[in-house]
Amino acid sequence: MTDAPLLEIRSLAKSFGGARALRGVDFELRAGEVHALLGENGAGKSTLIKIVTGAHQPDAGVIRIGGREVSGLDPASARRLGIACIYQQPALFPDLTVAENIGLRLDPGHALRRVGWKKLHEQAAGLLRKIGAAIDPEAEVRGLSMPEQQLVEIACAVGTGARIVIMDEPTASLTQKEQHLLHAVVRDLRREGVGIIYISHRLEEIFALADRVTVLRDGESAGTGAIGELTERELIRRMVGREVAQIYPPAERPPGGVALAARDLGCAAGGVRDVSLEIRAGEILGLAGLVGAGRTELARVLFGLTPADSGAIELDGIPVTLRSPQEAVRHGIAYVPEDRRRHGVVLEMAVAENMTMAVHRRLFPGSWLRSSAERMLANGFVRDLAVKCAGAQAPAGSLSGGNQQKVSLARWLATKPRVLILDEPTQGVDIGAKAEIHRIIRRLAGEGLAVLLISSDLPEVLGMSDRIGVMRGGRLAGVLPGGSDAHEVMALALGQTAKGAA
Amino acid sequence: MMKPTDAPSRDWKALLLRHEMILLYVLVAEWLFFYFAGTSVNRRGVVIGFGTLDRQFDVLRHSCEIGLLALALTPVIITGGIDLSVGSLLGLCAILFGKLWHDAGLPIPVAAGLTLVIGTLAGGLNAVLVTALRLPPLIVTLGTYSLFRGLAEAITRGAVTYTDFPAGFLFLGQERWLGLPTQAWLFALVALAVWLLVHRTTFGRSYRAIGYSSEGARHAGLPVASRLAGVYLLAGGIAALAGIIYTARLGQAKADAGTGYELFAITAVVLGGTSIFGGAGSVHGTLLGVAAIAVLKNGLACLPVVMELNAAEEIAGLLTGALLLLALTGGVAFRMVPRLRRPHRAPSPTPPSS
Structure with a gap:
């Protein structure tokens, strides 16, 4: 024994x-x-x-x-x-x-x-x-x-x-x-x-x-x-x-002009310091880093949740201030948050209600709800993104994690954004849904969206990104070209050159 | 973790429907009971008590002010908030209306209009404290609850009561128009407006989202602060209207008008199926809740037994409380029953092999 x-x-x-x-x-x-x-x-x-x-x-x-x-x-x-x-x-x-x-x-x-x-x-x-x-x-x-x-x-x-x-x-x-x-x-x-x-x-x-x-x-x-x-x-x-290399869909076309640029962006409350980066239309910029490196905090600054207190943000070359999510949405920025159960969807509300939540103004002129318009939009996304649910009227909380994520994504696609920030889009999502979400992301970039992909899933960042930003301690430690290998990203994220890397 | 169910939307709808339907059955049962037990014929052969049309109109007339406050509170509670100050604000607005008309010599319509503006501004005070300073609504409105009542008493020094309103104004509170008590029409109008607001506009949709998850609503880009401010402003305005109607019904404006009304209103809202935690709720539920309480209160006063005891108010309070607790526990029981029925799927424990 x-x-x-x-x-x-x-x-x-x-x-x-x-x-x-x-x-x-x-x-x-x-x-x-x-x-x-x-x-x-x-x-x-x-x-x-x-x-x-x-x-x-x-x-x-x-x-x-x-x-x-x-x-x-x-x-x-x-x-x-x-x-x-x-x-x-x-x-x-x-x-x-x-x-x-x-x-x-x-x-x-x-x-x-x-x-x-x-x-x-x-x-x-x-x-x-x-x-x-x-x-x-x-x-x-x-x-x-x-x-x-x-x-x-x-x-x-x-x-x-x-x-x-x-x-x-x-x-x-x-x-x-x-x-x-x-x-x-x-x-x-x-x-x-x-x-x-x-x-x-x-x-x-x-x-x-x-x-x-x-x-x-x-x-x-x-x-x-x-x-x-x-x-x-x-x-x-x-x-x-x-x-x-094989499971991630490749880029379809070269990226266009700079859609979003941050210059020396900082936010004391979020611990983000002097971040400068550019994302081009049609490009997926991966954002890697250890937990707590400030990636989500950067996303929150770009979405106006915790507004920047230093630096500047430009959209299509025009300086903008983003003091609230409403302003960010108005400027065509969408943010699919990390914690989808608390922030991504309202669990108790219907799939359709969740999907239209960010487009009230456009979909419901004069503030009157129009259930036909809502149903059309929701059914469209349920079909396009292959959301598995008992119908668009099912509460979002009854869906599996991956499908909740798709609902959260649909909500933001409905806003027809120019810049899409995805924070851990495949966390807690099973392999099948994960591959589907990857295909959707690549397709969106192909349609000209600028995508900022935050992920702790290293293979995902490596496989999906056209360029890879790495954050450490609230700063952007560096930007690597697409196709970099895990060692280089890890080395930047850890702030040291990993030993034994050939 | 929430588990996927087969047809959750239908379940939820059935639940909501069930609550409101049950409330409707209770209301009908209540009404029938009092109709048979509370109606009698006096010595001169005249039908008196609950079953008379006059009495029914009385019930309606007396429900209007608490009903308005309940309508004001429904959006507030759906956002997950609370407003304890509406009863006090009713009193303050009644006094201010009287003062504007009597002391300042303003015509009735002008005085009424100004009172509505003041009520809305007073609601704005709650709004600012809740949204800009992010203080909890319970505490904020507990403060304004005392503040508004105190102001009303300070203005009248606890002694002044405004009376002698013109007949044209009293028509609003004491007469009938097109067969119904005049104020009932106003009440119906407000009820329709609030129902449309809550159930047919993006505002109502936002209230629910905020009530379920205010952070979730913020992340969806909804203007959380301005939506919250809106419901408190609206509550203030409606409370002012209730104050004016109160004055018209009694023919006098006094500082203690509407004391304790906020609690009846909250009871009606919660009885109507609106969750005190926010999110779920309906205006028609609130209306049923108001009706259930009003019929209970007035019906009891018509029962011979209760009349002998001379304790209609006390018994009404007791039964209202019992009804509310029953409604709340009934809701919990409903949610528990299917869980009890579902067979346990935990793996059967295998004995440790040694």
Whole structure:
């Protein structure tokens, strides 16, 4: 029994609506190992993690913990089985002290039982010392930095005696020094026989820390291997797949004049600084970068949601000010937002109502609703974009993610825009709908639209874009020509030249 | 996560229809009950009580002011907001109307016109606080609720009551025109206008979008702030009209006019199926809600039992509350029943093999 892996997963499958997030994934975690989980956004990493922590139930497959098969895992039983997860955004109570937070996690307690303050304090101090964190147990969590909060999370995990610790991009927001501290803690845990599933986009970090790597791609395992046997190039190849060039539709014609130009654009509230870029009519400008690099913030500035406080925007060479979405819409700018459930569509309202929402003025002169005009427009888009729905009167919330995305897209196509900003248009969308959305985007560019395509899906950016802008820390780190490879984009996004890139 | 259903649009429509239809059944049942239980013949052989035409007109006459406030509140609540100040504003406008006519010597139509403008401006105060300063409507209108009532009392020093209005004006509140109480025509006109606004224009469409998701509406390029401002302005204007009608009905303008009306109005709106969280709602639902409350209140006053107890108001309040809670819980139950019926699709747990 002792040589059984800590965690063993066989043929795990999970679908959301029509989208298959996991299709038969195998995974294994041994005691005393750091096992990196690698994959592009949407590859299925978070779904896998959520199943292991009991947040989601698998549709099929077997999970064995310490050799014993478990089923019906929920968050509470996962914790009892020694599984702990440290998220990028720690989930602590900001108004309580470190000791109180640790105490709550270790022993949720009972409403009528007294709190042993002294014991609480000693326990917290002991755990923090154990992981080498110099944090005062009496400090309020609100006052801690993000890495300190992560250390508190780790202390909780250690305190609960977790044998399986999952870290989801723990270093994404850390400085170099803080990363080293965190790495040291991870190595300590490994020495004590804890198994660590480590998710990160930073290849360097994975090479420095991991023992083995499993790559996920499109919900399937693209192979597991010892870190010593793999090169960075091989990892990226597995992440990206081979057929990149073939599955993306090619440009149909050379781009026209500059449709949208930004000059030294900045917005303090959004953290966007000195961005200058041009998008030509008929061109797809990809925008790559790590999460938090300021891509969505730039889009919000261009759409007037958080107006710019410095720099200038020109449309077809004419300077414009965009202080509200209405102004942006009037100037022919359309924005398909990242969070489609909150911003892209109004879930409770009908598909047709959602599709006409940005064209009230044009479609309904004199403000009177005209249901025939609305039906015609909606049915047209349902047909053109192949929206799968029970009819144009079905609430948008009843559609699958990809189809909601098409509704959101249709709303903006109805405005007949000149500039179309797409923010993660295929996030959480299944492969089939994804390819369809790609074809639609390329067709729109072919019709002369200037497209700004924001995506964390690297193959998508590489495959779809005529040029690729890369953002880092609110600035445009550089613009690469189309056909650049993943290494160049990654290097710009990370602000360093990736080692091992041939 | 929302799961796709087979025919969601029909489900939703059925639900909405069901709520309003049920309210209609309740209203008819209520009316029939009071017709039979609340009508009697007195010693001189004259039919008295609920079943008389006079009484029915009375019900209508008395519903107009609360009905107008409920109409004013419907768009506000659909946007996810609330306006607690309409009752106080009714009082303030009644006083100002009286003052403009009596003290300033303005002709009635001019005084009425000015009062409508002032009411709209007072609604504008709510609008500015809610949209420009982004304060929560509940708090803003709780403030103006006190402010408007306080102003009305300050103007009259709690003592002055304006009376002796000309007969031509009282015609609006106490007489009939074309067979119906005069103010009922005004009420019907406003009801039609608000119904068209909410159900037939892009304004109403925007209110719903804002109510469901104000961020979503903003991302769709809808003018969220100006639409919100509009509903509070409209509420102010309608409250002023209700103030004038109130004055015409009682023949006097006093500072406590319309006290507590806002709560009856909100009750009517919610009873009518408009979600207090915004988004879903209808003007015809509101009208049914107003009718259900008005019939209940007036019908109870005609029941011999209640007359003996001399507690019509109290019992009406009690039953209105019960009706509202029933309507709310009934809605929740409706949504729960299909969920209970649907078989659980969770995978059957396999025992851990050791």
